[in-house]
Amino acid sequence: MQKSSYLILLAAGLISFSSLAQDIKPTSEKALQESVDKHKAMLSSTPLKDFKARNVGPTNMSGRIVDLEVANNTNIFYIAAASGGVWKTEDNGQSFTPIFDHQGALGIGAMALSKSDNQVLWVGTGENNSSRSTYAGAGLYKSTDGGKTFQMMGLLHSHHIGQIQIHPTNPDIVWVGSMGSLYSKNKERGLYKTTDGGKTWKKVLYIDDNTGIIDIKVHPTNPDVLLASSWERFRQAHDFIGNGKGSAIWRSEDGGNSWKKAVEGFPQDEFVGRIGFDFALSQPNTVYALLDNQGKSDKPVPAPRQRGNQQQEENPIKLEDFKAMTLDQALALDDKKLESFLRRNQFATKYTPPELKRQLKIGKITTTQIANYLGGAVDANAAMFGQPIKGAEVYRSEDAGKSWKKVSESDISQLYNTYGYYFGEVRVSTSDENEIFVLGVPLLVSRDGGKNFSRTDSIGRPHSDHQAMWINPKDSKHILLGNDGGLYRSYGGGARWDHLNTQMPISQFYSIMVDDAKPYNIYGGMQDNGVWFGKSTNKPEDPWESLLGGDGMVVAVDTRNNNIVYTGSQFGNYMRINKETGERRRITPGHDIGNAPNRWNWRTPAELSYHNQDIVYMGSQYVYQSLDQGNTWKTISPDLTKNQKSGNVPFASLTVVEESPLEFGTLYAGSDDGNVWITRNNGGTWTSLNAGLPQYRWVSSISPSRFKEGKVYITLNGYRYDEFNTYVYMSEDYGKTWVSIKSNLPDESTNIIIEDPKMPNLLYLGTDHGLYVSMDEGKNWNLFQGQIPNVAIYDMVIQQRENHLVVGTHGRSVYVIDLKPIHEWAKPGPMVMEK
Numbered sequence: 125m126q127k128s129s130y131l132i133l134l135a136a137g138l139i140s141f142s143s144l145a146q147d148i149k150p151t152s153e154k155a156l157q158e159s160v161d162k163h164k165a166m167l168s169s170t171p172l173k174d175f176k177a178r179n180v181g182p183t184n185m186s187g188r189i190v191d192l193e194v195a196n197n198t199n200i201f202y203i204a205a206a207s208g209g210v211w212k213t214e215d216n217g218q219s220f221t222p223i224f225d226h227q228g229a230l231g232i233g234a235m236a237l238s239k240s241d242n243q244v245l246w247v248g249t250g251e252n253n254s255s256r257s258t259y260a261g262a263g264l265y266k267s268t269d270g271g272k273t274f275q276m277m278g279l280l281h282s283h284h285i286g287q288i289q290i291h292p293t294n295p296d297i298v299w300v301g302s303m304g305s306l307y308s309k310n311k312e313r314g315l316y317k318t319t320d321g322g323k324t325w326k327k328v329l330y331i332d333d334n335t336g337i338i339d340i341k342v343h344p345t346n347p348d349v350l351l352a353s354s355w356e357r358f359r360q361a362h363d364f365i366g367n368g369k370g371s372a373i374w375r376s377e378d379g380g381n382s383w384k385k386a387v388e389g390f391p392q393d394e395f396v397g398r399i400g401f402d403f404a405l406s407q408p409n410t411v412y413a414l415l416d417n418q419g420k421s422d423k424p425v426p427a428p429r430q431r432g433n434q435q436q437e438e439n440p441i442k443l444e445d446f447k448a449m450t451l452d453q454a455l456a457l458d459d460k461k462l463e464s465f466l467r468r469n470q471f472a473t474k475y476t477p478p479e480l481k482r483q484l485k486i487g488k489i490t491t492t493q494i495a496n497y498l499g500g501a502v503d504a505n506a507a508m509f510g511q512p513i514k515g516a517e518v519y520r521s522e523d524a525g526k527s528w529k530k531v532s533e534s535d536i537s538q539l540y541n542t543y544g545y546y547f548g549e550v551r552v553s554t555s556d557e558n559e560i561f562v563l564g565v566p567l568l569v570s571r572d573g574g575k576n577f578s579r580t581d582s583i584g585r586p587h588s589d590h591q592a593m594w595i596n597p598k599d600s601k602h603i604l605l606g607n608d609g610g611l612y613r614s615y616g617g618g619a620r621w622d623h624l625n626t627q628m629p630i631s632q633f634y635s636i637m638v639d640d641a642k643p644y645n646i647y648g649g650m651q652d653n654g655v656w657f658g659k660s661t662n663k664p665e666d667p668w669e670s671l672l673g674g675d676g677m678v679v680a681v682d683t684r685n686n687n688i689v690y691t692g693s694q695f696g697n698y699m700r701i702n703k704e705t706g707e708r709r710r711i712t713p714g715h716d717i718g719n720a721p722n723r724w725n726w727r728t729p730a731e732l733s734y735h736n737q738d739i740v741y742m743g744s745q746y747v748y749q750s751l752d753q754g755n756t757w758k759t760i761s762p763d764l765t766k767n768q769k770s771g772n773v774p775f776a777s778l779t780v781v782e783e784s785p786l787e788f789g790t791l792y793a794g795s796d797d798g799n800v801w802i803t804r805n806n807g808g809t810w811t812s813l814n815a816g817l818p819q820y821r822w823v824s825s826i827s828p829s830r831f832k833e834g835k836v837y838i839t840l841n842g843y844r845y846d847e848f849n850t851y852v853y854m855s856e857d858y859g860k861t862w863v864s865i866k867s868n869l870p871d872e873s874t875n876i877i878i879e880d881p882k883m884p885n886l887l888y889l890g891t892d893h894g895l896y897v898s899m900d901e902g903k904n905w906n907l908f909q910g911q912i913p914n915v916a917i918y919d920m921v922i923q924q925r926e927n928h929l930v931v932g933t934h935g936r937s938v939y940v941i942d943l944k945p946i947h948e949w950a951k952p953g954p955m956v957m958e959k
Contacts, residue, residue, distance in 0.1 A: 148820065150308040150846035153281035155871060159848065160228045160262055160280075162870035163893060163914065166907040167226060172897060175946065177911040177931070177939045179629050180646060180660060182668035185653055186587075186610025187630040187935065190251060192594040193237035194604065200242070201594075201604065202271065203611060204232040206251050207259050207916060207935030208630035212271050217613060217624040223271040225913035228262025229893070230935055233285035233303070238295040243270045246277075248285025252303055252338060253591070254359055254366065254545045256726055257632055257651050257934065259892060259916060260846065261285060264300060266322055277322035281305075281312045283846070286338040286355075291347055296321040299380050301337030301352060306359050308846040309333040315340065315352055317380050328376075329383045334358055335370030338548065339400045343524060344408040350376045351411065351525045352383065353399035357545060361796060361822070361844040363771025366545040367397035367418040375525050388527040390519055395419035400548040401525075404557035405597060409524045412552060412560050412574060416544025417514040421537065441465035446495035454491050455481050469498060472714030474756050489717045501721035513542055516564060518550070518574040531574035539564035551593045553617075555600040561618065563590035567605070569618060581605075584621030586612045589652055608652040629937035634676065634727050636932035638923045640683040646940075647689065648919075648932055649676030655691045660923070660930075660940060671701060680732045680740070682753075690732065690740060690754065695774060696724030698742065700754050711754030713742060720763070722746070725777040725796060734785040743778030747793055747807060760807025765795040784828040792836065792859070794823025800838065802859055813859035818842075818851055825876040831884040834858045837865075839874035843892070848873050852889060854902060865902025880943065881922045886950050888929060890917025895931060899950035912939055 151159075167173070188206035195201060199216040202223075210224035210232060224230065224247060233252040238244035250261025263280040267273060279285075282302035291297035297319050304313030313336035315329035329337065335356040343349035352375075356368030375386035390413070397416030404410040441461055446454065459477040466475055483489045515537030519528040539562060540547045553559035558573040567581035567590045581590070587609020596602035605612040610625035632651035638660070639645045647657040655676035658668030674693040682688035690711065692698030700709050715722050722744035733739035740750040747761035765776040776797050784790035789806035792813075793799075798820040800813040821840035829835035836859055840851040850869045853862040865887075872891040880886035889896040889905065893914040896905045912931065919932040929941040 148842055148845040148847050150305060150310070151848045151871065153312075156262065156848065157280055159871040163228075163872070163907070166868075166870065167909050167914075170907040170909065171949070172906050172908045172946075173910050175908065175910055175941070175949075177908075177941045178662070179911065179936070180658070180662035180938050180940050181629045182631060182656055182658055182937060183626050183629050184667040185631065185656065185670075186625040186628060187632045187651065187653065187937075188253075188589075188591060188608045189606030189611055189630075190232060190253065190591050191235045192592045192604050192606055193235045193245070194594050194596075195237060195242045196239070197242075198596060198602070202235060202237065202245065203606065203628070204235050204247070204592075205230075205628070205630040205935060206253070206591075207231045207257070207632055208628075209913060209915070209935070210235065210247055210271065211628055211630075217611065218627075220627040222913070224265075224274065226909070227265055227274055227914075228276065228280075229259065230913060230915045231259030231261055233261060234288045234301075236288035236290045236298070238290045239292050241295045244268055244290070244295045245271050246288050246290065246298060246300075247274065248279075248282075248288050248300060250282065250284035250303075252284050252286045254284075254303075254306055254357055254364070255543075258284070258306060259934075260306065260848070264288075264322070278325060279312070279316065281310065283310070283312070284336070286336060287340040289340045289342050289350070292342065293347070297379070298322065299340050299342075299350065300325075301340050303336030303338060303355065304333070305846045307361075307844050309358070313337070315380070315383070328380055329354075329374060331356075331370050335368070338398055341401055341403055341411070344403050344405050346408075348377055348379045349524055350380050351386070351401060352376070353401065353413075355398050357398075360771065360773075362769040362773050362775035364545075364773055366416070367395050369394050369396070371396035371399060373399060373401070373413060373525065373528075386525050386527075389530075390528040391415065391417060391419075393419065395514075397544050398548040400550050402550050402552045402560075403524075404552040405554045407557040409522060410552075410557045411521045411525050412550050413519040413521070413528060414548060414550035414562050415517045415519060416540070416548060417517050418542075418544070419514045421512040421514050423512060423535075423537075437461075437464060440468070443469060443495050443497060446491040449491045451484060451491065454484055454494075470712075470714050471497065472716065472757060475714075475717070483717075493718045497717060498721055513537070515542075516540060516544060516562065518560070518562065518570075520574055532577070534576045536562065536564075536568060536577055539566065539568060541565070546589070547591070549591065549593065551595055553600045554595050554597045559600075561593060563593060565589055567618070580618040581621070583619060584612065584614075584623065586621045586623070587653075630935060631937045632934045633918055633932035633938065634934070635678045635919045636921055636930055636938060637679040637681050638921055638930055639681045639686040640925060641686045644923050644926060645686070646930055646938055647671075647679040647681060647691070648938060649679055649691060651675060651934070654693075655679060657689075660926070660928070671703075672699075675726075677727050678730045680730055682732065682737045684737055688753070690730060692728070692730075694726050694728075696722065696728040696742070696744060698728065698730055698754075709754070711740070711750070713744075713748045713750070713757035713759075715744070715746070716759050719746070719759070723765075723774055723777045725774065725779050727779070729778055729781040731781060731783065733783055733788070735783075735788040741781045741783065741791070743781040743793060745777055745795075747778070747781055747791065749807065761793065761801070761803070761810055764793050764799055764801050764810065766797045766799060769797070779823050780826045782826045782828055784833070785830045786828070786833050790828070790858075792826045792828060794826050794838070794840075796822050798823065798840070800826070800859065804858070813855075813862075816862035817853060818849075821851060824874060825878075827878050829884075830879060830881070832856070837877045837879070837887070838862070839877050839889070841873040841875070843873040848892070850874055850891070852877055852902065865898075867898075867902055867904055869896060869905050875916065875918055876920050878920050878922065880947075880950075881924045881927070882943075883947060883950055886946070888920055890920055890931070892916045897946065908941075912936075
């Protein structure tokens with residue numbers, strides 16, 4: 125496609141669409157309640173309830189645990205998974221049972237177990253970590269029989285529960301901190317109190333519609349004294365502010381009926397972020413606070429580390445050198461030094477020194493364009509780690525929180541770098557008020573009252589990113605630890621750890637894929653747990669194997685030999701891996717000189733061609749095509765996004781690139797800012813398909829039909845506006861016109877839709893609350909919720925040889941469903957399942 129055509133298309137886009145997103149209203153409490161009720165009604169009446177789904181793990185690694193509650197009998201405890209519900213053990217962690225599977229939401233913010241009556245368990249839904257994979261909840265739940273049954277107790281529109289505390293002797297008195305919605309402002313934030321077991325609630329502390337309550341602690345010997353921390357934070361799809369003047373410490377001396385700020389000696393500026401604290405049982409008036417201080421640091425940014433055994437190059441060529449460089453000077457550059465320059469700055473692989481000089485010579489590119497190659501580019505990963513901020517700080521109070529003094533002397537700013545919003549927990553030893561643990565990327569311990577810290581998460585190799593900790597009140601050496609890798613236990617005060625996770629498949633999958641081996645393997649990229657693969661038979665002797673660390677993203681497998689795997693981590697850092705030889709090659713395409721730098725989505729789209737698996741597609745704001753397994757790339761689209769918003773979160777990027785299984789050269793692309801496009805000539809021209817679709821919603825999936833040319837399905841969602849409407853559409857004319865096939869579905873954010881491999885009318889839809897099946901192209905939907913709870917379905921794929929549907933969930937790992945019984949059911953005159 126010629127550059128002039130690009131500009132014409134871009135101009136047409138600017139004319140056709142407003143430069144500002146329309147006013148998208150968050151889902152109301154009434155609409156949310158109607159959706160929860162409709163989901164329950166579909167569960168009770170679904171004909172698919174008894175169909176089988178097999179969980180295939182993995183169980184040799186895990187997902188994020190956000191809270192722990194331990195009974196007086198310490199063999200009994202409860203685990204809250206970030207988006208995988210609540211689990212209970214009665215044998216000290218040897219086995220776990222899910223106990224919260226079919227409630228309103230499986231994303232959990234906090235739990236509380238009554239000390240005076242261990243049968244009373246409270247669960248607050250909606251994770252309180254404000255990250256990309258944080259799901260909104262559906263209120264507050266209570267069990268009076270140790271988790272056998274639950275009753276919804278209100279606060280439906282709280283969205284995210286920060287903390288729950290129960291009075292130590294009266295289980296009817298409960299304090300609940302509500303963080304409110306994540307992507308919008310609402311007045312349901314604040315601190316609530318009940319004195320009648322949740323029948324009625326009173327809001328006893330409210331700051332504003334953008335500030336919620338993230339932590340509450342009760343004085344160990346005087347339950348009339350409480351501390352609460354407020355946290356001002358506001359997330360948008362393109363920006364996140366995790367600090368503000370609303371963030372503070374509050375104190376009550378009348379059981380939480382009235383509150384006053386308690387910030388003497390504590391920061392009070394706009395850089396105050398998330399705050400967590402904990403009282404010392406051994407000296408009850410001593411309390412510690414862990415602060416995420418987003419204020420700028422006066423310390424220099426550490427120099428970037430050299431990769432591998434790289435030697436410092438003498439007088440290396442730099443980008444700025446090209447600003448004043450003449451054409452003749454550029455053509456005279458040493459090819460060896462020029463090659464080093466190109467690779468160091470990650471120019472597209474097609475730019476070899478001879479090719480660069482050729483394009484300079486014919487005037488296709490200029491030295492100024494080379495100098496500006498990275499202009500405006502943001503390394504999103506580096507931004508999370510390298511910004512000079514004060515970061516984590518520890519404060520101590522010796523008067524039960526009335527006044528504070530900073531005690532941390534050693535530099536712990538790297539505890540959680542710039543993303544302190546993801547942590548915020550501090551725990552004090554139950555036997556020594558000078559021993560404290562702070563939870564972040566590493567786990568640090570201080571044994572001198574918070575002055576100096578050292579790591580205590582090495583022996584036993586516990587996972588990083590620590591989220592929850594319980595210290596036995598009667599034995600401070602006995603500790604339970606929850607992090608992004610699951611549950612760990614120590615009997616030595618944290619000196620060494622055991623991993624307790626053989627029974628909890630709670631991984632948060634971003635994507636899944638299958639190969640064609642016998643038995644076939646399932647691959648998946650997971651939140652903070654990298655990329656793994658394992659046999660679909662799921663035998664204990666065949667544990668899943670790791671391919672890659674970090675946050676694992678999209679996977680594509682060359683099924684011609686099942687050894688070549690394309691995958692990577694966040695923001696487009698992808699590679700080609702040969703499982704047989706171990707060879708790894710980075711394949712992320714560089715942008716063309718003269719184009720704006722790539723903007724990669726957190727979950728960058730990538731796929732192999734149905735027609736030739738040497739052909740690979742990736743999407744930034746451009747669509748890239750490789751004809752040689754990712755070695756070289758060609759840009760086959762203009763910027764397909766609106767590109768109208770910017771902030772500190774990468775945005776205006778493609779979320780979906782999908783090829784038609786029936787027609788080579790027919791490609792669809794969708795973006796996070798709501799654009800949908802098609803090309804039918806392999807990128808020669810692109811046509812907008814926005815007309816007839818809800819505008820400015822995140823395009824979550826596009827599924828071209830495998831049975832009929834021109835038929836295509838699409839899902840979109842407004843989750844990042846706190847709008848949970850169901851958006852699922854079908855087109856039979858290549859997207860020229862769209863028809864909603866929402867039909868009888870409840871309003872739940874939609875993530876993925878695919879066709880059945882054998883029956884054209886049979887569709888599978890994954891939402892934030894489960895799996896739905898339609899046997900009539902979306903005219904009517906049934907909830908598939910037997911063994912699969914109402915967990916978020918992020919991805920689905922068909923293994924055609926085995927006739928299996930493989931379902932990747934964000935919180936309950938992977939399920940395999942044999943499609944033969946569903947095919948029988950979907951035939952004319954549906955069969956009746958025998959119980």
